[in-house]
Amino acid sequence: MAAKRPNQLFRNMNAKVSAIPMIVTALFVFVGGTAWTIVYSFTKSGLLPRMKWVGLDQYERLWGTKKWLVSIENLAIYGFSMLVLVFVIGFILAALLDQKIRFENSIRTIILYPYAMSFVVTGLVWQWILNPEFGIQNIMQNAGWQGFTFNPLYNPDIAIFGVLIAGLWQGSGLVMVLMLAGLRGIDQEVWKAARVDGIPAWKTYIFIVIPMMRPVFITTLVLVVTGIVKVFDLIVAQTGGGPGIATEVPAKYVYDMMFRNNNLGQGFAASTMMLVTVALVVVPWAMLEFGGKKKNG
Amino acid sequence: MKLTNKLLAATAIVSASASIANATELEVMHWWTSGGEAAAVAEFAKAFDATGHTWVDAAIAGGENARAVMVSRITGGDPMGAFQFNHGRQAEELIEAGLLRDITEIAEAEGWLDLVNPPSLLEACTVDGRVYCAPVNIHSWQWLWVSHKAFADAGLDVPANWAEFAASADALEAAGKIPMAMGQEGWQQSGAFNVMMASLLPSDIFLSVYGDKDADVAAGAEVASVFAAADAARSMSANSTVQNWNDATNLVITGQAGGQIMGDWAQGEFAVAGSVAGEDYSCLPGLGTNPRLSTGGDAFYFPVLDDAEQSAAQAELAALLLKPDVQVSFNLAKGSLPVRGDIDLSAANDCMQKGLALLADGALLPDPTMLITPDTVNQINTLFTEFFADSSISAADAQAEFAEIIADAE
Structure with a gap:
């Protein structure tokens, strides 16, 4: 290995040269921008960045603000439910589609279609569907169920689940398509062998097929989780953070602080906390996932 | 009589040629979108268009949204010609950063210091003795x-x-x-x-x-x-x-x-x-x-622009906003009180008269x-x-x- 090292540096020279712009962008825009944000989160920046050091004041205020705490709680509820449900729904839909049914293409298109819509459209559509005067509640009441009430967006305790419904509607299709691709990648011999051994189909899925689909699951996980952490437009379009502050999320807190309160320092502190949270989850996982591979491969 | 006619003609020619030479478009941002507000802002636009320039209306519904857009455009280096703000501390930092135009000369030439009533309105536009905004009306919440x-x-x-x-x-x-x-x-x-x-x-x-x-x-x-x-x-x-x-x-x-x-x-x-x-x-x-x-209210601020023609149009707009006739037509439509005490508002209705009386009493x-x-x-x-x-x-x-x-x- 040691003798080959100098070689390694100049191997694939063309590829390395052409990657330079990307590397520069990553270093200056992403890493540089992140470092800048973190540094300024310790300052008293208002409308414009100002190098006026205040130590941890912004963080103290952040963790003493109810709106931020509610945001974190909402993200946890939304994130956990979304993650579990989108995988369950997506996988079940994919497994059903995988039964060699008719019109698979049309059904797949219909279920994937919501993903082609922006979160703003999704938010507005579901705002109307869940509106008690125009949406589901009204239709059910007109159909005879007078006592039927379903207006999650107007009840602060469950409003976040109204947002969750819209998120699931939008996101399930993508998970389904990815899962379906994964299922198609499973060798038919595996299924034949399982059948010969008399293993029921559900057991084959859970104990054989799903473990074999690990790479697809990881790709999907990354897509879904990043979507969850940065959820913003859906909230803005559907509830505006209301009723009250019942559906606030961290990304919206950052936006509100930076552009409405004219308090950049506070916004930077909040976005730094978001980064720390994501890093706490992603770094150990990435080290396990990719660090391990290097040794094996 | 002859002299006046000559003068009028000369002014007409000068202003006509001036408007041909320097006619420019000025983008004005504000959040006046409801029926009454839109009618009021149309009065400004009409008066400004009459000077030969063109008022490019950029209205954004909702003060909070509008302020976010305005501030990010100004700090992002893409300033508009003029924008409406509530005077007070909102613009403080933009002024400190030197992004807004000092209009003290216009204020002095137009005599705003003596005209604007109550004086606190102009004080809210003033930072370190320099004037940065043109107050256009008095709004009261109560x-x-x-x-x-x-x-x-x-x-x-x-x-x-x-x-x-x-x-x-x-x-x-x-x-x-x-x-x-x-x-x-x-x-x-x-x-x-x-x-x-x-x-x-x-x-x-x-x-x-x-x-x-x-x-x-x-x-x-x-x-x-x-x-x-x-x-x-x-x-x-x-x-x-x-x-x-x-x-x-x-x-x-x-x-x-x-x-x-x-x-x-x-x-x-x-x-x-x-x-x-x-x-x-x-x-x-x-x-x-x-x-x-x-006595809160609305004021127009003018970002610093590089373009000389646009800057000239800014100055014209700033002076125009406080002209007596513009103040009357604007405030009658908006339901707000004028910023100058020397104009006739007998056309105002009951409610505005109550407000004017309180203003006169200094309550x-x-x-x-x-x-x-x-x-x-x-x-x-x-x-x-x-x-x-x-x-x-x-x-x-x-x-x-x-x-x-x-x-x-x-």
């Missing part, structure tokens, strides 16, 4: 708008003050009315609270809370009585599910709601709907309890936005969004949180 129809339907007399209004809530509700209309937006809810604070308490308490940021006063018994009133307002407005302030005003205009606490810009909506003050609706300054007004308070930063303003907005949406938050808890915000304010 008005209770009452629908005569709603009270007649409920078989009640029209109330003359807040106490009578609050006492009639049950009867209004029994008659199928919403006792109080309120848009579900933070600035409206905290605005109503500030109105109660200014109207139900002596001025010195208002000033020690917002002026001196005295948290002990904010946590004290007097302010507690205002929170009790806000609690009453919360239950009175429980069925008011509209968002926009003008939709809430419309509930009052059509008699579906008893009344609304809203600034004098609501006047424009009543005017557009053809309602007559004193017959269809009443306006009670200082909630009828304590007639006094805060005035500064607007909270002049005393506290946008950061604090929005913290208070969030508090009241929460308070009005969730009836499980007690008045005492909300007051404790309010006192904390005031303690942290600067």
Whole structure:
């Protein structure tokens, strides 16, 4: 290995040269921008960045603000439910589609279609569907169920689940398509062998097929989780953070602080906390996932 | 006579050629989008277009959204020709950063220092002795708008003050009315609270809370009585599910709601709907309890531009905004009071006359936005969004949180 090292540096020279712009962008825009944000989160920046050091004041205020705490709680509820449900729904839909049914293409298109819509459209559509005067509640009441009430967006305790419904509607299709691709990648011999051994189909899925689909699951996980952490437009379009502050999320807190309160320092502190949270989850996982591979491969 | 004619002709030629030579488009950003507001801003546009320049209207609905766009465009290096702001501390940092144009020369040439009444308006535009904005109107928050129809339907007399209004809530509700209309937006809810604070308490308490940021006063018994009133307002407005302030005003205009606490810009909506003050609706300054007004208002700021032609057009616009005839037509449409005391507003209706009288008497308070930063303003907005949406938050808890915000304010 040691003798080959100098070689390694100049191997694939063309590829390395052409990657330079990307590397520069990553270093200056992403890493540089992140470092800048973190540094300024310790300052008293208002409308414009100002190098006026205040130590941890912004963080103290952040963790003493109810709106931020509610945001974190909402993200946890939304994130956990979304993650579990989108995988369950997506996988079940994919497994059903995988039964060699008719019109698979049309059904797949219909279920994937919501993903082609922006979160703003999704938010507005579901705002109307869940509106008690125009949406589901009204239709059910007109159909005879007078006592039927379903207006999650107007009840602060469950409003976040109204947002969750819209998120699931939008996101399930993508998970389904990815899962379906994964299922198609499973060798038919595996299924034949399982059948010969008399293993029921559900057991084959859970104990054989799903473990074999690990790479697809990881790709999907990354897509879904990043979507969850940065959820913003859906909230803005559907509830505006209301009723009250019942559906606030961290990304919206950052936006509100930076552009409405004219308090950049506070916004930077909040976005730094978001980064720390994501890093706490992603770094150990990435080290396990990719660090391990290097040794094996 | 001949001389005057010659002069007129010369001026005409000069101005005509000037307008041909220097006609330019100026993008003006504002958040005046409701019926009355749009009619008012059209008066400015008409007057500006008459100078040969072109007013490019860039309206963004909702003050909060508009401010976010304006600030990011200016700080991002893509400034517009002029923009509307509420004067006060909102523009403080933009001025410090040198992004806004110093218009002191125009102010001096036009004699604003002697004209603008009350002088506090121009002071709010002034930083370190330099003028940075052109105040165009005086807006006051402290008005209770009452629908005569709603009270007649409920078989009640029209109330003359807040106490009578609050006492009639049950009867209004029994008659199928919403006792109080309120848009579900933070600035409206905290605005109503500030109105109660200014109207139900002596001025010195208002000033020690917002002026001196005295948290002990904010946590004290007097302010507690205002929170009790806000609690009453919360239950009175429980069925008011509209968002926009003008939709809430419309509930009052059509008699579906008893009344609304809203600034004098609501006047424009009543005017557009053809309602007559004193017959269809009443306006009670200082909630009828304590007639006094805060003198906030709108002002135009001018970002620093590189283009010489555009800068010249900016100067022309700035001077124009305070011309007597423009002030009259604009303020009549907007329902606000003019910034100069020397013009004839006999065309103004009942409500505006009441406001003018208070202005003349000097029964005035500064607007909270002049005393506290946008950061604090929005913290208070969030508090009241929460308070009005969730009836499980007690008045005492909300007051404790309010006192904390005031303690942290600067």
